[in-house]
Amino acid sequence: MALRLIRTKLAQASSHRLPGGPEVSRGFHATSTTRTDGVYKELTEMRVRTPWIQALKERKEAEQHPRTSAERSVKPDLTPKRMQDSYKDPWLLDTYSNYTGQIRTGTLLMDLDALAGVVSYKHTGEGVSNVTAAVDRITIKNPIKEICDLELSGQVSFATGRSSMEVTLQIAKAPTPGHKVAPGDIFMTCAFTMVALDPQTKKPVNIAPLEVSTPAEKALFAKGQENYKNKKTIKSLDIMAKSPDAEESAEIHKMWTDSLAFADSRNPRQQPANVQSMSKTTIHSTQIMQPQNRNRHHFMIFGGYLLRQTFELAFTCAAAFSHTRPRFLNLDPSTFEEAVPVGSVLYVSAGVSYTESDPNGGTRIQVMVRTHVRPVEHQDQERKSTGTFFYTFLAPAEVSVLPQSYTEFMKWVAGRRRAARLSAMLESDPHPVLAQLHAENVTE
Numbered sequence: 001m002a003l004r005l006i007r008t009k010l011a012q013a014s015s016h017r018l019p020g021g022p023e024v025s026r027g028f029h030a031t032s033t034t035r036t037d038g039v040y041k042e043l044t045e046m047r048v049r050t051p052w053i054q055a056l057k058e059r060k061e062a063e064q065h066p067r068t069s070a071e072r073s074v075k076p077d078l079t080p081k082r083m084q085d086s087y088k089d090p091w092l093l094d095t096y097s098n099y100t101g102q103i104r105t106g107t108l109l110m111d112l113d114a115l116a117g118v119v120s121y122k123h124t125g126e127g128v129s130n131v132t133a134a135v136d137r138i139t140i141k142n143p144i145k146e147i148c149d150l151e152l153s154g155q156v157s158f159a160t161g162r163s164s165m166e167v168t169l170q171i172a173k174a175p176t177p178g179h180k181v182a183p184g185d186i187f188m189t190c191a192f193t194m195v196a197l198d199p200q201t202k203k204p205v206n207i208a209p210l211e212v213s214t215p216a217e218k219a220l221f222a223k224g225q226e227n228y229k230n231k232k233t234i235k236s237l238d239i240m241a242k243s244p245d246a247e248e249s250a251e252i253h254k255m256w257t258d259s260l261a262f263a264d265s266r267n268p269r270q271q272p273a274n275v276q277s278m279s280k281t282t283i284h285s286t287q288i289m290q291p292q293n294r295n296r297h298h299f300m301i302f303g304g305y306l307l308r309q310t311f312e313l314a315f316t317c318a319a320a321f322s323h324t325r326p327r328f329l330n331l332d333p334s335t336f337e338e339a340v341p342v343g344s345v346l347y348v349s350a351g352v353s354y355t356e357s358d359p360n361g362g363t364r365i366q367v368m369v370r371t372h373v374r375p376v377e378h379q380d381q382e383r384k385s386t387g388t389f390f391y392t393f394l395a396p397a398e399v400s401v402l403p404q405s406y407t408e409f410m411k412w413v414a415g416r417r418r419a420a421r422l423s424a425m426l427e428s429d430p431h432p433v434l435a436q437l438h439a440e441n442v443t444e
Helices: 052-064 105-124 215-236 246-263 303-322 406-428 432-443
Strands: 005-009 015-017 023-025 031-035 088-093 129-140 150-158 164-173 186-197 275-277 283-288 327-336 344-357 363-375 384-395 400-402
Touching: 105 129, 105 150, 105 164, 105 186, 105 303, 129 215, 129 303, 129 406, 150 215, 164 215, 246 400, 246 406, 283 303, 303 327, 303 344, 303 363, 303 384, 327 406, 344 400, 344 406, 363 406, 384 406
Parallel strands: 275 400
Antiparallel strands: 005 031, 005 088, 015 023, 088 150, 129 186, 129 327, 150 164, 164 186, 283 344, 327 384, 344 363, 363 384
């Protein structure tokens, strides 16, 4: 697919000449066109500000001439902020294409993480280091059925003055000039948890609390507060904290007896062709982390790049398992446990952890992706876990995964609990609040 033209909305009250374009008045309604290959590269100037070689030189100089604690002290701006202060004007995303000519979702996830970082710095200022701690949810709302321009927008939606904040984002079909985004045109919604760190000590630092005034802001803030509380509930339901209940144990026993029957050559029952052992679904990826994919702090890999790698391996896993081209439905709350250094070796594994029939036909396939890292020059060291991600896809085929070991049964139970939360979320659909908030920002 050829590179597309996109429109970029501007927000300051001044005039500016875009490269190759006319001078426009900066305002929420002012638009112009410029060629770009997407939000990720468009935001690179804000994300990485120092060339790699210069960053290496500065780090060596800092090691030779360490600064005093007074010089390293961080003085973040703690002035209360309004929700609209961090509102990032809609970016119309250049359409990325995959091998079928449709949108490459992994690239959109990378762009969303880049935008979340920019939004968080609009709230905290430049005195701290903002890192992605978790992806709280990413959900497909309305599949895109045509080639069109996309609009990315977002703002800080929950911050109490502690070190973390929730950044809520959405991707929607770009509206025509003078019109608002319709609820049916919202393609994807998501929330990231960002944490502010002292750039020297890497310890969390407090940030400005969020002020809310309009009904839409208050509703979105309340939703963020609810998400914060739900994280504790999710932890209490973790398989490491809560053992299988009676219903789950009965399901485990049935699958165990089925696996024994399938393995017994004297038993007439044969394993169905559409049932696959969990151990045979796992695929792997190994690669060296290069400086071209570093974040703005120079020596660690950009979280959005890691998100794209995990998504694309998860998609490949679901496609190989179902022998279909599955459709992405949701990313369950997932965590970035450790930073991934430039120059390290990243190991990514993806395997099917749970399957269930979809009410409208086909199969929901849940894929668990684990990431590990270790130094390239010390391959004898133990791999360090850096993140765990849970993707759900919808395949048109009727397929099923069969756990066999105790560890696999526990993965299946954990996946079953996540699937129940996803079903409840898809039924409740809280996201019209976000569309209402964007409409208020555009009309101010």
